[in-house]
Amino acid sequence: MNQPILSVKDLTYVYMKSTPLEHQALLGVNMEITEGEIVAIIGHTGCGKSTLIQHFNGIHFPQTGHVMINGMDLTKPKLDVKSLRRQVGLVFQNPEDQLFEKLVGDDIAYGPFKMKLPLEEVRERVKWAMEMVGLPFDEMKDRATFALSGGQKRKVALAGVLALRPKILVLDEPTAGLDPKSRRELLEKIKKLNQEEGITVIFVSHNMEEVAYLADRIYVMAGGKEVCHGTPEEIFTNPEIILQHRIGTPETVRTLHRLHEEGYAVNTGRFRVEDASTEIRKLLPE
Amino acid sequence: MSSPFELTRNITIGQYLVRNSIIHKLDPRFKLASFAILLVGIAICDSYIGNLIGLFLSIYLFHLASIPVSYGVSGLKPAIPFMIIIGLMQLFLYKEMSPDNVIYWQLGFLEVSSASIKIVIISVLRFMQIIFLSSILTLSTSTTEITRGLERLLSPLQKVKFPVHAFSLIITIAIRFVPTFAMEMEKMMKAQASRGAEFGTGAWWQIIKRTTEMFPLIIPLFNVALARGEDLILAMEARCYTPGSSRTVYTQYKANGNDYVALLVSVGIVFVLVFIPYPW
Amino acid sequence: MVERGLTVRKIVIAGVLGAIAILLGVTRIGYIPVPTPAGNATIMHIPVIIGAIMEGWGVGMIIGLIFGVSSFLNATVVLFKDPLVAILPRLLIGVFAYITYVGLKNFNQYVAIGMAGFVGSLSNTILVMTMAVVQNYLVPGAAIAVVLTQGIPEAIVSVIVTLAVVTTWKKLGPSGKQKSKIS
Numbered sequence: 176m177n178q179p180i181l182s183v184k185d186l187t188y189v190y191m192k193s194t195p196l197e198h199q200a201l202l203g204v205n206m207e208i209t210e211g212e213i214v215a216i217i218g219h220t221g222c223g224k225s226t227l228i229q230h231f232n233g234i235h236f237p238q239t240g241h242v243m244i245n246g247m248d249l250t251k252p253k254l255d256v257k258s259l260r261r262q263v264g265l266v267f268q269n270p271e272d273q274l275f276e277k278l279v280g281d282d283i284a285y286g287p288f289k290m291k292l293p294l295e296e297v298r299e300r301v302k303w304a305m306e307m308v309g310l311p312f313d314e315m316k317d318r319a320t321f322a323l324s325g326g327q328k329r330k331v332a333l334a335g336v337l338a339l340r341p342k343i344l345v346l347d348e349p350t351a352g353l354d355p356k357s358r359r360e361l362l363e364k365i366k367k368l369n370q371e372e373g374i375t376v377i378f379v380s381h382n383m384e385e386v387a388y389l390a391d392r393i394y395v396m397a398g399g400k401e402v403c404h405g406t407p408e409e410i411f412t413n414p415e416i417i418l419q420h421r422i423g424t425p426e427t428v429r430t431l432h433r434l435h436e437e438g439y440a441v442n443t444g445r446f447r448v449e450d451a452s453t454e455i456r457k458l459l460p461e
Numbered sequence: 462m463s464s465p466f467e468l469t470r471n472i473t474i475g476q477y478l479v480r481n482s483i484i485h486k487l488d489p490r491f492k493l494a495s496f497a498i499l500l501v502g503i504a505i506c507d508s509y510i511g512n513l514i515g516l517f518l519s520i521y522l523f524h525l526a527s528i529p530v531s532y533g534v535s536g537l538k539p540a541i542p543f544m545i546i547i548g549l550m551q552l553f554l555y556k557e558m559s560p561d562n563v564i565y566w567q568l569g570f571l572e573v574s575s576a577s578i579k580i581v582i583i584s585v586l587r588f589m590q591i592i593f594l595s596s597i598l599t600l601s602t603s604t605t606e607i608t609r610g611l612e613r614l615l616s617p618l619q620k621v622k623f624p625v626h627a628f629s630l631i632i633t634i635a636i637r638f639v640p641t642f643a644m645e646m647e648k649m650m651k652a653q654a655s656r657g658a659e660f661g662t663g664a665w666w667q668i669i670k671r672t673t674e675m676f677p678l679i680i681p682l683f684n685v686a687l688a689r690g691e692d693l694i695l696a697m698e699a700r701c702y703t704p705g706s707s708r709t710v711y712t713q714y715k716a717n718g719n720d721y722v723a724l725l726v727s728v729g730i731v732f733v734l735v736f737i738p739y740p741w
Numbered sequence: 742m743v744e745r746g747l748t749v750r751k752i753v754i755a756g757v758l759g760a761i762a763i764l765l766g767v768t769r770i771g772y773i774p775v776p777t778p779a780g781n782a783t784i785m786h787i788p789v790i791i792g793a794i795m796e797g798w799g800v801g802m803i804i805g806l807i808f809g810v811s812s813f814l815n816a817t818v819v820l821f822k823d824p825l826v827a828i829l830p831r832l833l834i835g836v837f838a839y840i841t842y843v844g845l846k847n848f849n850q851y852v853a854i855g856m857a858g859f860v861g862s863l864s865n866t867i868l869v870m871t872m873a874v875v876q877n878y879l880v881p882g883a884a885i886a887v888v889l890t891q892g893i894p895e896a897i898v899s900v901i902v903t904l905a906v907v908t909t910w911k912k913l914g915p916s917g918k919q920k921s922k923i924s
Binding site: 500504547550551554555580584587588591595599604607624627628630631632633634635636637638639641642643646668669671672673675676678679680682683684686687689690693694697698702704 | 747748749750752753754755756757758759760761762763764767768770773774775776782784791803807810813814823824825876877878879880882883894897898901902905906909910
């Protein structure tokens with residue numbers, strides 16, 4: 176296995192340390208992510224997912240334990256936070272709230288301008304980012320941000336992070352609140368970014384269909400710790416894990432499991448929509 | 462180490478201290494009214510003795526509220542340099558044309574007279590009383606109590622068409638949304654930091670640049686707040702909320718003996734401060 | 742439906758903008774570091790101005806009251822521990838801003854909004870300083886110096902922020918057919 180691009184070792188984090196409101200969010204998390212992977216982090220609300228991913232670009236720093244990202248040690252006091260934030264793009268929940276420029280192009284260009292890049296390069300990056308998320312550059316760059324639809328705004332926000340050209344893209348519930356069409360589109364764009372540009376993607380999600388569609392590997396978190404990890408096949412076909420941590424599963428998994436229980440010969444690991452339909456079709460008389 | 466983005470987790474409005482004192486237990490309507498009366502008295506009183514009595518009484522209030530006087534004194538501390546500068550300016554610049562004003566020292570437009578010395582001492586005493594009184598009010602009364610008390614105190618204004626209910630609803634909405642917007646703000650700060658935001662990079666005299674640098678935080682904050690407002694308007698109209706119609710109240714205040722005593726004592730104090738002709 | 746003065750819209754907008762005024766005060770986000778005697782320009786009074794522009798002087802007055810009370814409750818500077826200085830002048834910020842806005846809006850929306858920001862902010866400084874003089878905390882000369890050195894930069898900041906927020910929210914769009922910086 177390659178050297179991991181991101182590794183987390185025994186990470187703990189306490190909010191409001193040494194005050195009466197102290198709250199332990201992370202209790203020793205371990206995680207290793209290889210370049211080019213798509214990794215999903217799942218778990219119930221309050222399990223520490225958001226706190227964890229905010230360590231990945233220097234919003235939080237490790238209180239104890241280590242975080243290494245692309246050779247940078249986040250526990251080092253002389254860490255170059257700016258350079259870290261260029262390597263790791265973090266997209267928050269409802270990122271469309273953060274748009275503030277009047278024009279789409281200006282908002283996406285905010286990050287690159289802050290990097291003090293020459294105008295030509297900024298323009299190139301904005302163009303690339305817009306095209307990656309499916310916004311035509313010439314048509315959209317001078318549009319007013321406030322006149323866009325929710326799905327378009329989210330694309331603009333994503334482009335704003337992509338324009339930093341990160342090696343790792345971290346997304347917190349990227350499709351929450353989107354309509355099914357925008358959701359589908361966004362997932363496709365994320366997959367494309369991973370496949371064509373080789374960007375490592377880490378995302379948090381409560382939608383298991385989405386996890387099954389995107390993820391190469393899944394980390395399951397509960398109570399401030401990572402409790403298990405594996406490929407979607409390993410996680411979704413393991414009834415013990417599913418029950419113990421009350422993980423929701425994609426519809427297809429439930430369907431296949433049900434068929435399996437009723438004695439049909441189906442492979443419960445083939446739950447991606449196309450695979451599942453093939454499995455089911457096998458059972459049907461010609 | 463704590464993260465620079467944790468600011469919003471420790472928001473407190475006011476400085477309420479939980480105690481079980483006679484002052485804490487006062488009906489907020491009466492407490493506010495007494496406070497207002499005392500404040501007027503202190504503002505009018507301009508004798509040394511009157512102000513010393515006022516100062517003594519306001520320190521005694523800390524004792525009654527079982528709050529250490531150090532809380533009041535710590536409120537004074539940051540003000541000391543300010544008071545010294547103001548005091549010096551008043552000492553040298555204050556002028557009064559009256560026959561019994563003695564001028565001790567004069568240089569150009571600067572002069573030190575008996576009147577200017579008196580005004581410095583009186584102002585310092587007045588400062589201290591006002592700070593002590595405000596500290597006692599805010600330390601012994603929660604924000605909710607202040608709001609409710611204010612609403613009830615203002616209710617006679619309904620007779621002159623002042624919309625007291627709507628007014629208290631506005632304050633309730635404001636207080637309700639502070640933590641929500643604080644969380645939005647925290648998220649916004651993190652999100653913009655991830656995009657490489659930096660604040661205060663313009664030269665110190667570039668007011669416009671320094672201001673626009675804050676836009677990534679300010680503009681989304683207002684937008685999110687107004688958007689939340691629109692949602693709330695819809696929700697309230699959907700539930701047929703009608704401004705101005707009469708409605709019942711959930712917390713009732715009932716004044717008891719102590720409350721009337723407090724009010725009477727305050728009036729008495731003002732009388733003592735203002736209407737007794739002290740020699741100094 | 743009989744509306745007695747305040748509509749649901751006015752109540753809610755006053756409430757959320759009041760929340761921002763409180764928030765700006767308690768988290769210190771409401772201070773922009775620019776060269777003034779205080780070392781920064783406050784934007785805590787800007788929700789008052791915006792409320793007045795959007796919903797009228799009544800709403801501006803109520804947000805002003807919320808701003809005033811919160812600055813009184815959280816006061817660290819001696820001046821604002823006196824409710825006559827902290828609260829009373831803030832009631833009028835919205836009134837001045839509203840009058841300015843209404844007076845100019847038929848001339849030009851942008852000028853009207855910007856001037857309302859300017860007048861509202863400056864009236865805050867002037868009225869607070871007037872009360873400070875009335876209450877004997879300051880001599881008139883010092884108060885005038887504060888108005889010039891603190892009030893003017895704050896008014897400039899206020900124009901910029903008010904314009905940006907109100908034009909975005911009213912969806913006025915960029916003035917003219919604007920192109921993004923990267924065109």
